[in-house]
Amino acid sequence: MTIQRTISSSEIKKWKRYNGKWVPKVIVGDVRKIIPKLPNNFIDCVITSPPYWMQRDYGHPDQIGREPTPEAYVKEIVHVFELLKPKLKKTATIFLNVGYKYWKEEMILIPEMIAIEMQKHGYMLKNKIIWHKPNAMPTPARNRLNNVYEPVLLFVKREAKEFYYFNLEEVAEKPKTILDYHRLLSLKPEDYLGARVIDSLRYREKMKGIVVGVRYSDSKVYEILVKWNNNTLDWIPLGEPLEKYPEHVNFNCPYCKHVMGYWDILLSIANNNRVICPHCGKLLGTNQNNFPEPILTNNYAKIKEVKEIIVEDVEVKKYITKTPKSSKYLIVGQVFSSSPAGRLAISGEYIVIKRRWKIPQPLIAEYLRFWRIRRRVPIKKLDLILGYRDTAGHWFRKDFGEWGKGGSLPRPADWLKLKKILGFNDTYDRVMTEIIGELQTVKPHEEGKNPGDVWSIKLEQFPGAHFAIFPRNLVEKALKLGCPPNGVVLDPFAGSGTVGEVAMKLGRKAILIELISKYVELIKRRCGVVELIKL
Template identity: 40%
Template sequence: MNGWALLNKIIWNKPNAMPSSVESRFTNVYEPVFLFVRKGSKYKYYFSVDELRLPVSSNFTINKRPEDILGLAVRNTLFKDKKGKREGCVKKVYRTKDGDGCVLALVRWEDGEESLAIVNDFFEKSKIEIDLVYPRGDCKEFPRPKLPSVVDFDDKKELRTSSASSFTSSPSCSYNYKGKYKTSPDNRGASPGARKSLFGEYLVLQRRYKILQPVIADYLRFWRRKSGITTKEIDKLLGYSATAGHWFRKDAGSWGRGGSIPLPDDWFRLKEILGFDDIYDRWVTECHLVLQTVKPHPKGKNPGDVWNIKTQHFPESHFATFPEKLVRRCILAGCPSGGVVLDPFAGSGTTGKVAQNLGREAILIELIPEYLRIIKKRCRVVKVKLKD
């Protein structure tokens, strides 16, 4: 719609809405709040739901122990075989003896090969967020990721379980789903609950860190220019078709169109071709096993698109004002700390007041001069610019 895309239609439900005097229709007790963003992959927008998350009443994983993953199936789509993926089973579970006490799993793959892998904490996000720093404060160099210490795979102790657990699947790692979608598992959907109903809990090998793709693209561009090779030549050397070009792009397009990050195996093959250094090797290639189950987000529940917020009376005006709680949610979700909020229909200045309380600036536009007095009273610092 004119270059804009509608992400959400949020329902603001008013528990204390005034009853209607009209008897020929239902009383209106809600208003829609529309979340629009610029349409197109070249635009980036800010959205954060973390400060709006709700407490979780129960935690499915609260009583799970690391050793309970013994026997779970493992899926690997990062290091692909000829079939496009690998599957295996957890045969042993260990904990390192260092201060961090990292959990490790010995995975036996379907081809008989065995490998050790780090197991992600059940209560943490699936990818670790890291900081980037510039060496010697020189912004002309590539930023370095601040990664945790390298895990010592040799200094470990095996963890054993004496009784069967709700986590434990059959030793063969076969799935015992008997539901209505058995003949067509592709219908299971993408939600954790749907996957659990079909297969139970299982582990997936994923990248260990959250990677900033534009940083990697800049890095690879530098080394590709230095080597004087084209993306088509890289594709030919790697046996791909129209794949390498995505590693050097920084736009966020739809699946298969925008920039992407090389898989771990491809990273090291690309390193042989371009001859780049090792500053990003761990960041890009380290992996860990992530439990796939029904569990809450570590920071709480997404508040959803129905907001129950009471209307707020404002004695200094006869017109309706938005409750500050509603404005607060919108600003926290769509404007970063220190950002600027625009309200082209300022009214009594509720947006400006809430924005200032949250450490944001606000640009307010109002055509009625009489409302300026109310805005000045509600907002601490106001710079007035009158239009002739």
């Protein structure tokens, strides 16, 4: 099915749905003439594979790929991304697949030539991903090895530095040994008694203590009683051994109740400098009642019977779980490694106090700014009242120059003091003050293993396409990594429309630009429905 219409550049932001999926927009024409008509600060991600140099002749006067020299080809490709730069959001990512070319018996490093020129034009190269092709075409050459990989260059805008959308959790490889660790980390309530506890979060001075009591139900420990080095006692919630803390927090829009995630908040502030609901488009944080509302769980709501063990004269333990007891480092008696297992053998296991909730720091900065301005309290006065020097200012910063390194969150104790000074409401009290104990031991990364920069993905064919198409698995991996849900992905050299097909599957909005009009039929077949537009 094809929806065909002529629209203005502002209307391109309006998207149609078909069977619950975003309908890809297809624009036929020269990418260099179409890109200037797109809105600024609009594109979340670019995934594309332009025509390779001297690979095919498409018989079109405006085609890219038939330039007389590699340098001229590189210049055209980089020019496309020069035009794209203002159209990209600050947090955008680019996945650019370009292959090598042999010319006069010599391998031409076209991907590297492009990367160097892109760096000169305001882009930062974050990765050269190696796309290994297990089913690569054989070569008749007998004087060199067959080329069985192509680079996929990952760029971000230089001004973004480290802040851009990159959701590694979406593609992380889940640990295969998770069942083994469940066995090793299955503890009885009394196993925690004597465990060391460190709290560097709540107060300015580091607190040290030991576990002298536990509260549990059905052998699951929910709280530990800590005796601190100042002889005070403190009941603290205990996290699951294989869970990650702080936990992500979702938020409700106070107007439409749309659920916003951690990334929704960060991306909105990074790209718009304010929090805007991605669903209803309302500006949030303009008064005390319209800040995003955190959605928090209560782990104790369903506990029926709580038992308690308290032993105040317990001995201090260096190891708690079964993990280190068979460590080779303990067996040999010496440690020559900086690996987690090696460090564990030296330092032992202990419980560290962490924030319970992972909340976007710029959102808290926006909230504190609102209340500080409302109460007319200078930042220097806050430092004076709280006994700091040049610390309070960091709580009001939401700069993204280097992943928010200029901003910081107040300690839980400081938050309660700020509440008395500024008189703010209870919206973020729980997320800012709730803590949890996390066992520090050797275990798989909770979010999975970083998959690395070598991707082994087979080439694909598509009926009607007389060329190897962009593999769906490759596009899916890049899309999950670099484009937020409901974000806009652009393929300026659409070909058969793989990016559009995968975007529909994953809930992203695709814009496909293609010079050769006959490929529109291939795109329609792949996507099922497209919106063919003219700008």
